[in-house]
Amino acid sequence: MKALVWHGTRDVRCDTVPDPEIEDGRDAIIKVTSCAICGSDLHLYDHFMPGMKSGDVLGHEAMGEVVEVGKDNKALKVGDRIVVPFTITCGQCEQCRRGNFSVCERSNRNKALGDTAFGHTTAGLFGYTHLTGGYAGGQAEFLRVPFADSTHIKVPEGISDEKLLFLSDVFPTGWQGAVQCDIQPTDTVAIWGCGAVGQMAIRSALLLGAKRVIAIDRVPERLQMAEAGGAEVIDYDAEPNIVGRLNDMTDGRGPEKCIDAVGLEAHAMGAVDAVYDRAKQAMLLETDRAHVLRQMIMVCRPAGVLSVPGVYGGLIDKFPIGALMNKGLTVRTGQTHVNRWTPDLLKRIEDGQIDPSFVITHTIGLEDGPEMYRVFRDKQDGCIKVVIRP
Structure with a gap:
C-alpha cells in the first residue's frame, strides 16, 4: 500500500509499504477513506519529538471502512464505518474504566520507554513515536487498529467524512x-x-x-x-x-x-x-x-x-x-480522552450545532502529502487544515 513515511527531519515521503495484517484477535483493518495532517505531526516533521525511526508511517487522524476483523472482536463487522481515535485504548484497565483513555495502562507496547520518559506509561498513539508504542499511522491506504473493539467511534452513513473525521482528534x-x-x-x-x-x-x-x-x-x-x-x-x-x-x-x-x-x-x-x-x-x-x-x-x-x-x-x-x-x-x-467526549460531539454534529469541516482548507491525495507537510509547516497558501483522500 501507499503511505506517508518519516525518514528524518523534514523528510516525509510517499512510499510503498507492506499492507497491515491482523496481529491480535481484537484487531481490525480499515480501508482509510479520509485522514488528515495535524499540527502535532509538525513536531515530528521538525523532529522535536524523540523516538521516531526512519520508516515510521505517520498520521493519527483517520477514518474509514472496516475490511477485516479479528476473531475476538465482537464490536465490529466488515463494512462498518468508523472514526479511529488517535489514542489506543484497551477499554478494560483501571484508567479506561475511569474514562481516562489517553493514559490507558495496556495499549503502549513500549511501556518501558514510556515509563522512562514520563515516569509512567501513557496510552499508545497512532503514528506518534516509539515512546507511545511505535504504531503505524493512518496517513495510508489501510490501517491496523489494535484493541479495535474499544478503539473506534462507529458513525452513521449519510454524513460526509469531512464532518466526522475530526472526531478522531482536533x-x-x-x-x-x-x-x-x-x-x-x-x-x-x-x-x-x-x-x-x-x-x-x-x-x-x-x-x-x-x-x-x-x-x-x-x-x-x-x-x-x-x-x-x-x-x-x-x-x-x-x-x-x-x-x-x-x-x-x-x-x-x-x-x-x-x-x-x-x-x-x-x-x-x-x-x-x-x-x-x-x-x-x-x-x-x-x-x-x-x-x-x-x-x-x-x-x-x-x-x-x-x-x-x-x-x-x-x-x-x-x-x-x-x-x-x-x-x-x-x-x-493531557492528551485527549477522545471516547469520553465523542458521543456528545457526534450528536452535536448530527443536530447541526457545529460542522467541524469549516476548518478544512486543502484536500489532497497521498502523493501530494510530502509537499503539503512543507506548505503546512511554513503556513503558506492559507493552509490551516489538510485532509488526505487515500
Missing part, C-alpha cells in the same frame, strides 16, 4: 481544552493559537457558555477564521505585548481561563524568553519552547485555570512557578 481536543477550564457564564477565555485545535477550542468555549473568547495568533487566515467563529482577536506581530493587551481588554484583571493550543513550538518575534529558548534548543539544553505557558501564567486572573491541550514532549526552562503558586492557578493538561 474536535475532542479543542472540546477537552475548553471543558478543563470549567467555564462560567462570566468568564473571559483567552486562547493562544488559532490552528485547527485552537479553532475548535474557540467554538467549544462559546458552546459551553463563555462570555468572551479572545484568540491570539499572527497568521491572517487563522485570525479571520477565529473572528468568524465569534472570537475577538490579537495579532501578536502587531501587538507583541500580549500580557499588557489582555490586561487592557479585561479592565486590568486578566482572563479567568487560558488555553494553550500551541504547544512546544511557540513562536514570538523578538521576545527575550523566545530568543533564550531558541539558544537552549540549539545547545540541546532544552527541548520545548515555553513562551505561551509563561504568558498564560503571568496574565491569568488569580484563582484562574490554565488548560494545556497543546503538545509538549520534554523539558522547559525559566518556568515561573512562583507566579503559578502564589496566584493559586489550576493547571489541567
Whole structure:
C-alpha cells in the first residue's frame, strides 16, 4: 500500500509499504477513506519529538471502512464505518474504566520507554513515536487498529467524512481544552493559537457558555477564521505585548481561563524568553519552547485555570512557578480522552450545532502529502487544515 513515511527531519515521503495484517484477535483493518495532517505531526516533521525511526508511517487522524476483523472482536463487522481515535485504548484497565483513555495502562507496547520518559506509561498513539508504542499511522491506504473493539467511534452513513473525521482528534481536543477550564457564564477565555485545535477550542468555549473568547495568533487566515467563529482577536506581530493587551481588554484583571493550543513550538518575534529558548534548543539544553505557558501564567486572573491541550514532549526552562503558586492557578493538561467526549460531539454534529469541516482548507491525495507537510509547516497558501483522500 501507499503511505506517508518519516525518514528524518523534514523528510516525509510517499512510499510503498507492506499492507497491515491482523496481529491480535481484537484487531481490525480499515480501508482509510479520509485522514488528515495535524499540527502535532509538525513536531515530528521538525523532529522535536524523540523516538521516531526512519520508516515510521505517520498520521493519527483517520477514518474509514472496516475490511477485516479479528476473531475476538465482537464490536465490529466488515463494512462498518468508523472514526479511529488517535489514542489506543484497551477499554478494560483501571484508567479506561475511569474514562481516562489517553493514559490507558495496556495499549503502549513500549511501556518501558514510556515509563522512562514520563515516569509512567501513557496510552499508545497512532503514528506518534516509539515512546507511545511505535504504531503505524493512518496517513495510508489501510490501517491496523489494535484493541479495535474499544478503539473506534462507529458513525452513521449519510454524513460526509469531512464532518466526522475530526472526531478522531482536533474536535475532542479543542472540546477537552475548553471543558478543563470549567467555564462560567462570566468568564473571559483567552486562547493562544488559532490552528485547527485552537479553532475548535474557540467554538467549544462559546458552546459551553463563555462570555468572551479572545484568540491570539499572527497568521491572517487563522485570525479571520477565529473572528468568524465569534472570537475577538490579537495579532501578536502587531501587538507583541500580549500580557499588557489582555490586561487592557479585561479592565486590568486578566482572563479567568487560558488555553494553550500551541504547544512546544511557540513562536514570538523578538521576545527575550523566545530568543533564550531558541539558544537552549540549539545547545540541546532544552527541548520545548515555553513562551505561551509563561504568558498564560503571568496574565491569568488569580484563582484562574490554565488548560494545556497543546503538545509538549520534554523539558522547559525559566518556568515561573512562583507566579503559578502564589496566584493559586489550576493547571489541567493531557492528551485527549477522545471516547469520553465523542458521543456528545457526534450528536452535536448530527443536530447541526457545529460542522467541524469549516476548518478544512486543502484536500489532497497521498502523493501530494510530502509537499503539503512543507506548505503546512511554513503556513503558506492559507493552509490551516489538510485532509488526505487515500
